[in-house]
Amino acid sequence: xxxxxxxxxxxxxxxxxxxxxxxxxxxxxxxxxxxxxxxxxxxxxxxxxxxxxxxxxxxxxxxxxxxxxxxxxxxxxxxxxxxxxxxxxxxxxxxxxxxxxxxxxxxxxxxxxxxxxxxxxxxxxxxxxxxxxxxxxxxxxxxxxxxxxxxxxxxxxxxxxxxxxxxxxxxxxxxxxxxxxxxxxxxxxxxxxxxxxxxxxxxxxxxxxxxxxxxxxxxxxx
Numbered sequence: 001x002x003x004x005x006x007x008x009x010x011x012x013x014x015x016x017x018x019x020x021x022x023x024x025x026x027x028x029x030x031x032x033x034x035x036x037x038x039x040x041x042x043x044x045x046x047x048x049x050x051x052x053x054x055x056x057x058x059x060x061x062x063x064x065x066x067x068x069x070x071x072x073x074x075x076x077x078x079x080x081x082x083x084x085x086x087x088x089x090x091x092x093x094x095x096x097x098x099x100x101x102x103x104x105x106x107x108x109x110x111x112x113x114x115x116x117x118x119x120x121x122x123x124x125x126x127x128x129x130x131x132x133x134x135x136x137x138x139x140x141x142x143x144x145x146x147x148x149x150x151x152x153x154x155x156x157x158x159x160x161x162x163x164x165x166x167x168x169x170x171x172x173x174x175x176x177x178x179x180x181x182x183x184x185x186x187x188x189x190x191x192x193x194x195x196x197x198x199x200x201x202x203x204x205x206x207x208x209x210x211x212x213x214x215x216x217x218x219x220x221x222x
Contacts (some may be wrong), residue, residue, distance in 0.1 A: 001075050002131065002148045002165040004211070005103035006033045006117075006219060007042055009128040011054060014099060017127055018170055023052040033218045034104075035059075036211040037074040043146050044097040045135055046177040057096070057135055061147035063089070064139045076134055078151040078166055082184040087147070090134035092182040097173060098131040098148055098165075102219065104208055105161040105201075115208045116160050117219050121200040129194065130173060132166035154196035167194045 008031035015023050029042050040056035047053060060072035063086065073086075081087045102119030120126035135146040153164040168176055168191065175181060175190035202221035207213045 001105075001150055001161065001163050002103050003037060003074060004208070005035050005098075005131075005165075006101045006119075007035060007099055007128075008032065008101055008216075009099065013127055014054070018130075018173060019052055021052070023054055026053060026055040029054075029056075031216075032214060033216055034208055034211055034214045041146070042099050043133065043135060043144065044099060044130075044177070045094070045144075046174075046179060048179055052177070054099075055144075057144040057146040058138065059146060059148075061087070061090075061134060061136060061145050062138075063136050072145065073147055075150045075165075076147045078132075078149050081134070081149055082187070087134055090136050091184070091187070093179055094135045095176055095179075095187075096133040096135045096146060097168070097177065098133045098146065099128050100131055101128055103131075103165060104204070105157075105164075106209075107160055112206075113209070115204050115206060116201045117204045117208075117221075118157060118160075118164070118199055118201045119219070121198055126170075126194075126198065130168045130170070132168050132176060132191070156196035156199065157201060160201055166191075167199070168192065169194050 011025045037059050041059045043057035044054045062072040076087045082091045106113040132149040133146050135144045149166045150163045172192045208218045
């Protein structure tokens with residue numbers, strides 16, 4: 001799954017490294033080393049005229065038609081996202097990117113839960129990564145809500161957790177965002193993952209267990 005992640009790359013760097021065609025940035029994005037569910041997180045989508053937009057989106061997906069008491073999941077399973085009633089409309093028309101620098105997972109040990117941080121092995125080559133996501137409008141205002149798509153963990157990471165976010169290869173970002181690509185098979189054809197060997201997992205401090213802790217030392221390898 002993906003229930004906690006980091007994002008500290010300036011938007012200007014994202015544009016320079018990944019979106020040279022330009023991107024509209026709506027809002028301020030301060031560095032965060034412990035992002036929990038249920039708050040506004042950075043999200044990138046494409047408008048129908050092809051403009052890229054980066055704005056905050058509530059992390060917890062609930063379609064307007066579902067009602068206020070419906071679940072607001074933070075993750076959507078890759079195996080069923082294209083056919084699930086809850087997500088299929090967004091999968092066809094409202095795909096997005098969640099920019100990040102890494103994410104946390106926990107393993108159960110005899111001493112309790114041990115946190116791990118998964119991040120690019122080469123941060124110079126990948127100053128950020130992008131989770132595949134879905135977004136939906138929120139009722140009554142101009143904001144959105146979103147979820148991160150997860151899939152079975154790679155052999156490289158499954159000793160930590162059996163699932164992981166879908167981490168997209170930078171070469172397919174625009175295709176993933178393209179609202180004109182709506183067919184399930186076509187979406188799968190254009191989607192490419194970052195290879196597992198481009199990611200590393202390190203053990204980090206249990207301080208990350210408290211979402212109130214939000215400092216750079218959280219991602220330092222023990």
